[in-house]
Amino acid sequence: MSTSSPPETGGPTVSAQRVRALFATMCRIRAFEEAAERAAKEGLITGAAHLSIGQEATAAGVCGNLRTSDLITSTHRGHGHTIAKGASADAMMRELFGRAGGTSDGKGGSMHIADFSVGMLGANGIVAAGIPIAAGAAQAKRLLGEDAVVACFFGDGAVNRGPFLEGLNWARIYDLPVLFVCEDNRYAARTRTGAMTGGPGPAARAESLGVPAHPIDGNDVMAVDALAGQLVEEMRAGGGPQFIHAKTYRQKGHTVADPGTWRPAEEIAQFLEHDPMTIARQFLIDAGAGPADLDAIVADAQQEMADAYDSAAAAPWPDDGLAATDVQDIGGPA
Amino acid sequence: MSTSSPPETGGPTVSAQRVRALFATMCRIRAFEEAAERAAKEGLITGAAHLSIGQEATAAGVCGNLRTSDLITSTHRGHGHTIAKGASADAMMRELFGRAGGTSDGKGGSMHIADFSVGMLGANGIVAAGIPIAAGAAQAKRLLGEDAVVACFFGDGAVNRGPFLEGLNWARIYDLPVLFVCEDNRYAARTRTGAMTGGPGPAARAESLGVPAHPIDGNDVMAVDALAGQLVEEMRAGGGPQFIHAKTYRQKGHTVADPGTWRPAEEIAQFLEHDPMTIARQFLIDAGAGPADLDAIVADAQQEMADAYDSAAAAPWPDDGLAATDVQDIGGPA
Amino acid sequence: MSTVTYKEASCLALAEEMRRDPTVWTLGEDVGDGGVFGQYTGLRDEFGPDRVVSTPISEATIMGAAVGAAMVGTRPVVELRFADFALCAMDEMVNQAAKARYMFGGQTRVPVVIRQPIGMWRSSAAQHSQSLESWYVHTPGFVVLAPGTPADNHGLLKSAIRCDDPVIFMEHKDSWDVEGEIPDGGDKTVPIGKAKIIRPGEDLTIVTWSGAVQVALQAAEAAAGKGVSVEIVDLRSLWPWDKEAVFQSVEKTRRLVVLHEAVKVCGFGAEVAATVSETMGDRLATPVRRLGAPRIPIPYAPPLENLCRVRVADVMTTVEEMGV
């Protein structure tokens, strides 16, 4: 996805072919996380894992407009972004399992999933920490004379941390091509963010910092794709930072250990109906795609992730020696 | 000043008598800082001292609407706020000199000037640090069932630090009676804050966090008084946080060691003309005050601060034993 | 006596203190829903949302607000979730909470308890596993507590809440489910600054605290099997720390190992070792030894994570090397 061509210009219409590719990415994310969920329940994933099931359209829609040379930063809930940016699901699954061949040799796990080779600068265990990192990466790319857009993902909980203000202000005053993407899934852990967020919300905050903000249905991959496409294009043409407020829903609990059933049942039901997979599928059906074709995409994704699961489960632990490598060049771990 | 009656309601007109009192406070602040400046040049003040000369109207106009039981937090540039809230100039001057009898026994100095007995919860050497402290103080007062409004002073540089967002959001969601007062003197140290502040500025940021914002000429003590009076009244009646964006100017350099002459000469000249003392004086003259009466106010203030200077210069150093007191109750300084 | 878990012990302690003193309240992310580890379960139901305050993800302001709230006469118990997140509130902790009383010449006090769970736990990796107690011991103004048992978690949390100083309160995440007895009635506190001899012995002293207490106990058992009698001193309070208890024990055993989970380099073990060496160097049969984590961020994969832990075998090797 990360090397796909820019979206059609001139209007919100996107080609069915393009949506098909986005749908495929979403299916891969969903299947990856369903496999991860299973693995966690089976005790194969020992650390915390945060699933983005229900939020796949944002990852796919935004990253579908990025090149491999573009960059992203992510959050604790980063599997979707990482897959959409082009990382190997096999290596990612190994990382979640803490096994050899993981993206970070098993030293990071889900919360520190990263693939720098495709411009994925890392998930982060600290809420909002990716925001300044994204700004600095964009600034450095400009200094190096390299073109790159940076997409910066964070949640609705992150808008109450200081780095949100500092990082958006920073991107504005230095006029950096950072696409801020607030994935608003209504909750921060067990807390409704509405109750914790003063004023009109994330978009108004961005605007007050001089960053143009665009609210959108984050579960509609066609809409996300069209908007992200337009904003990325503007940024490539030299425009400054932009802000997407993507409204979505976390279908699962906060972590794999949380059933998430403490939320209102009607709310959950409502959003299960407004599932991004269903929306994209319906669009494709309406555009003439055959159900069998779409089922095949799903099945392929599931197969890929089942294989990743098996591969990870069969992989050895990382070599003990790795514990002490990559700490620093100068000054041993003693 | 801190126990004076609330302002006239029903319009912007304020009584000459009230303005006379505010003018007197401003004169005391100005005279205090001129004495401090002299002392610093003479080597009697060893640490950094930041003068608020040119900004007296905000301190006087806001604190004139507070009771002793109300609270304020301040910044590195806190002499004016402290005097306006009712602290003893003599004890303050001793503090700046680092002498016995200082507000903090000489252990804090100018940057940590404080008088908790009059509700002045401390200047702060860390930009923006007073913002969360103010919010928490208001929250605690409510928990204790005590009525108190908290005025929180900070500079235009502070709006780019994370605690600004966090603290305003906090005051909003818990609906706390905090009057945020941004004293916008155009500079943060040697940097023009305009160039560092994305978007429309402090007021828009406050509004985006749900805190109603009020831009005002911070050098016009009548205007500040009327606005603060109205906002404090609203907060006493149970209203939530409010924000004043007070436009003013730092007539001197960043610290006493900085002549500040690197700023455009026309800008300095323009603001020397728009001096808050001149504006208040003119108002009083127009309202029928005699120049001699006003000169006497100035002279009284100067005499008070000359006495404070002499008293501080004659005061002994703090007892050596004080170095090790008030660290903590449990666990010695060893 | 009742048997409770380490986690329940802290919840009981907080509830008891909140009942006793209406100025005690707690704030932090999700505390209204019981807290991320369940250590606040039921408190909002009893004390309401104004005293059990769920907050935004605003660590700097959680801590900064607590400072302001403590200054004006309340006793906030701050929940920072993981000691790692405390780094987001470091200015408010160190420049404000720890210094305010001093720099304002005693005009105010900041009686705040700062809960920040430490330690390795289930592959939590580099950003959720740190033990930074030595930072806070180095910082004037703080009391630093690290209970290793349910009883101490109960009794020390109560003492912390009653203390007028800012207290860094470090629970160990791996201990939440450890069971133990606590006194009934809810009026018993554990004094700050007093260590506890949790196993008497003659040949060698292990000074330890927090999660490492369990390792020390196992090692002592193993050592006993080899005829070596180990005395274990659980410091519990790291500042102030009970020098007398340590000196007394070492006076008897003449051999000291300081054992902690934190990185060995510049860990609090260095302070204990340096102090004991300085004070009673000539009475030591052999130099003081320290055991702690290697100086590496904590890795995720279980076997790598495990390499960062001091294991019983490491203690045994050290004991042998000390020639007991």
Place this chain on the structure above:
Amino acid sequence: MSTVTYKEASCLALAEEMRRDPTVWTLGEDVGDGGVFGQYTGLRDEFGPDRVVSTPISEATIMGAAVGAAMVGTRPVVELRFADFALCAMDEMVNQAAKARYMFGGQTRVPVVIRQPIGMWRSSAAQHSQSLESWYVHTPGFVVLAPGTPADNHGLLKSAIRCDDPVIFMEHKDSWDVEGEIPDGGDKTVPIGKAKIIRPGEDLTIVTWSGAVQVALQAAEAAAGKGVSVEIVDLRSLWPWDKEAVFQSVEKTRRLVVLHEAVKVCGFGAEVAATVSETMGDRLATPVRRLGAPRIPIPYAPPLENLCRVRVADVMTTVEEMGV
């Protein structure tokens, strides 16, 4: 050789490295105007505002942006003004800069230099005087440097900029105007991890760094007057630190004092003392002694501030007590 001040030395070093390597840049408050202490004077004129970047008062983002910038191939030199303000960027320093390389399995490196001046200086009081080097030595991932002379400030800053690890670079505010010689030409670096014997001696070793070097030199002079020959080891690098140099010196003198300005409790002196005691305890004529500040926030009034300083007389008393 040219004679320059400590401050000028750092400015020269940065300019030289910026000329040598176009990926080196610097960011921080007021750096475009020369920096608060003048240590960036003239740099914007030569390198322009994109490489000498004046920033908002946003410490967290100054540091966080530098992390992102370092990850993608530049070498930011971060200016944090006072080590105390670094507390506002602690997450970005410790959870991000120090850990990124490790937790991402070596996929990235974070070659950033984090300048944060330390120490007591002209009544700067509690929030502008701290020396927290031991925190960073305790933190895996960091190199920690604390130059005590103009030459070391020059040569170590150059090494720091060339280093692929995140480097905590602590200049002492009281040293800005100290003069000394630096090599001409601008290609000489000072190696990281190597101590320097700045005064040879036979009877007692003082290990020290940063501003305390001056105190050590004066004390050594005073001791010489009493017939005691003191060797001074200026560590310069605190992580890694030159254990060999220290061991060698102590092997000769058999007496060690560790002297630093930071709070003694849990200061880096504890690590040095514990290590030396552990490694060569039986060769010591007398236990290792530490000298540092009392555990109190730094007061404002000059005479009180002075009580927090280790003075020559304190060193002399210690030397006497060590029975030389």
